[in-house]
Amino acid sequence: MRHVVGLGEGRGGAGGGGASFSGFLSPAKVEHSTLGESPAMKRARVAATGPKAEFFDDAGLDDGDVALAGKVGSLNGELLAEFESLLAFYASKKTEPWRERQYRKIVAVLKNLPFRITCLEDLNRPQCAVLNGGHTRTRVEEFLRRGKIQLAQNLQNDPRTVAISMLMNFGVQGGKGKYGSYVGTSTAEKWYDSGITTLPQLQHRIESDPTFLTHNQRVMWDFRSDFSQRVPRREVELIADVIAGVFPSSSVVEVMGSYSRGAPDCGDIDLLVTCHGDVGRRCSEAVEALTKAQFITATLRDSHHAPGAHSGQWMGGCRLASLVPARPGFADYTLHRRLDIKVYPPKFRAFAQLYFGSGQEFNRAIRLFATRQGYTLSDQGLRRATRGKNEKGEYGTLWEGPLLEDPSGCNWTTEASIFEFLGLPFIPLEDRDNGIGVARLEAMARAQATKPAAEEDCFIVPTDPRSVVAAANLQRLAPLPSLAEGWRSNGIVALDCEFVGVGRNTSGIGGERNALARASVVSYSGDVLLDTFVKVEEPVTDFRIHVTGLTQANLDQGISFQEARDHVIRLLEGRVVVGHSLAHDFKVLNYHPPAVLLRDTSSCPHLRPGDKGKSLKALSEQHLGVKIQDGTHCSVEDARAALYLYRSVQDLWDPTPPVLGTSAKAEALDKHLTEAAENMAAPVATGHNEPLAQHFDRLAARSHHYAKDHYVRVSRTLRSLPYHLQSPKDLLRPELRCVGRGKAHADIVRMLHEGVNEVNKGA
DNA sequence: GGGCGGTACTG
DNA sequence: CAGTACC
């Protein structure tokens, strides 16, 4: 049930005009969103019940665990204390933020774990995943054996750590979470190194030097006592009503954060305001009115946005009792409270709800998930995006598309639509701050991860760059032979596409997703119907140049994906399509002809694979006696090879309709095969940058796993590059993006300067 | 080897 | 730009 608290209700019988501060606007409505859910959310939640139940089974939760869920804190108290010491140590120095984050996750898990860890096997339960890595598992083992972790014992009384933690928290002993004092590790270290090590020293320094603290630090220092107190639900509601009073009546004010998850009290008040018009201006107007009324007692962050900004936001302190002359009922609410207000236009409401209603780790996890799928997700919508190293070597967003529309046409009105779009089950609010939601997202990510393809499985075949260039000169779209020639010449076509890698580039074949880079369609006679390069809108992270021969320049002269797809579909529609591993092509083309029209040479019962497997290369050699992918080669030749394979067994494989004519003459086939063999006989030009490539071959030989993959990728790329690398500036070319910015990059730079031999001598 | 969230303020 | 904050 949705509970809407109108403002009149909130005010009680104050009669007449209420407070002067709200005079210029009629009040917005407050939605206590947690107390209800939209029908769509409910649908999504119900729909998610199946997978969720399954997850819980996997998680190994039993009834006892569930019963304990309410009072878990102390179940692993001693172990928790050990890891808190480790966390405090790494949190006090800014050198290893990732290690710190990992410890933060470990501590969060131990705080919420509904059972006590008594043996190493407990770590295999899914909730303990963060405790079950290489390092942490050893620490837990030590704890189980000796009742303590030596490193933690050594660190927990480290005076520097203790002092820096104190400085970062202004000495506030808040048992929960961290106090947003605006003093981070850098400032605290600086203070510590300048001799401030105790609270009295800090206090003295602050009082004697009015410029010692920044504005925000001063606010948090002044209110440190009040702000560390919890806010009861009732007070949260009253504050929300006050805020609603200064927004237009068409606005919606929602209380987010822990209140929305039903907590009896909150650390601060998070309000999400949705309103039409200029959100920045609405926010400023509201803040102005509240300041004039003295309800706002401090400001930490204020967006005086340019008109048309995405969102308005304000952070600071407030106090109900400050309204007392006008609102006598507030007299008892004397404490100052931390208040965050964010104002969004309606189109961002669902994204803002997702952000504001979830915990930090959940937000990070779902945004990471979106990134892996080729999107970027924020509180301001969803876009296609690619992350990677830019040309300056900084890691970041390489490319970002426009805001995406909700495919259901509903303009992203619900959080459920976002989950659905990403292919995720709806994860309810209560699981977005307890580790369960994060674990589910990680499980989904693992299930969705693209498995690195073996070279043979890859539909990309070795290609000589020069043949690609030559093919580009072919007529892009030749006319179809007339229908009078019968179905064999116009009812059957062969397709082959080439792909480059986009997205992350850290494992397996380069790039985590495929993007169409070249599309070729040939007729039954082997004539080129379509052969074109295709622009890739995302930045290419790996050209797989040793396979595709493609460079950025090739793609730049291509046509758009839409255009290419339209051409391909026009040529394929209603015809039998021959190809090798067609599923790959159709997946990227997002086009799925009926299976009865497909003839895939990789799964033909009459083309038995021999010793060398069932790659196009192997089948061509075995059944056609033609060596392909050994010399000059391009996707036109691949399409032809598949086509001729099909034709060589056509009467066996495809004896029934849609057969309309007679079998092709053997001479015709021979002629084509001969021509194809001739075309394919030209030598491949390799050996560019050979010394550099060999350096990485050596590195690959003595590396393992992911490092090895990386070096192999670099080596192949260097060797297949159609130009010589001469200066480090050449490394900025898109084809060399897959080199990265780490050791491989550094080695190449050094070799260009000092020569390959010198570098190898050093190694 | 290399990534690990996205946004936006202050100073 | 670095530092810090919000979830």
Add this chain to the structure above:
DNA sequence: GCCC
């Protein structure tokens, strides 16, 4: 720190 963990994970791909």
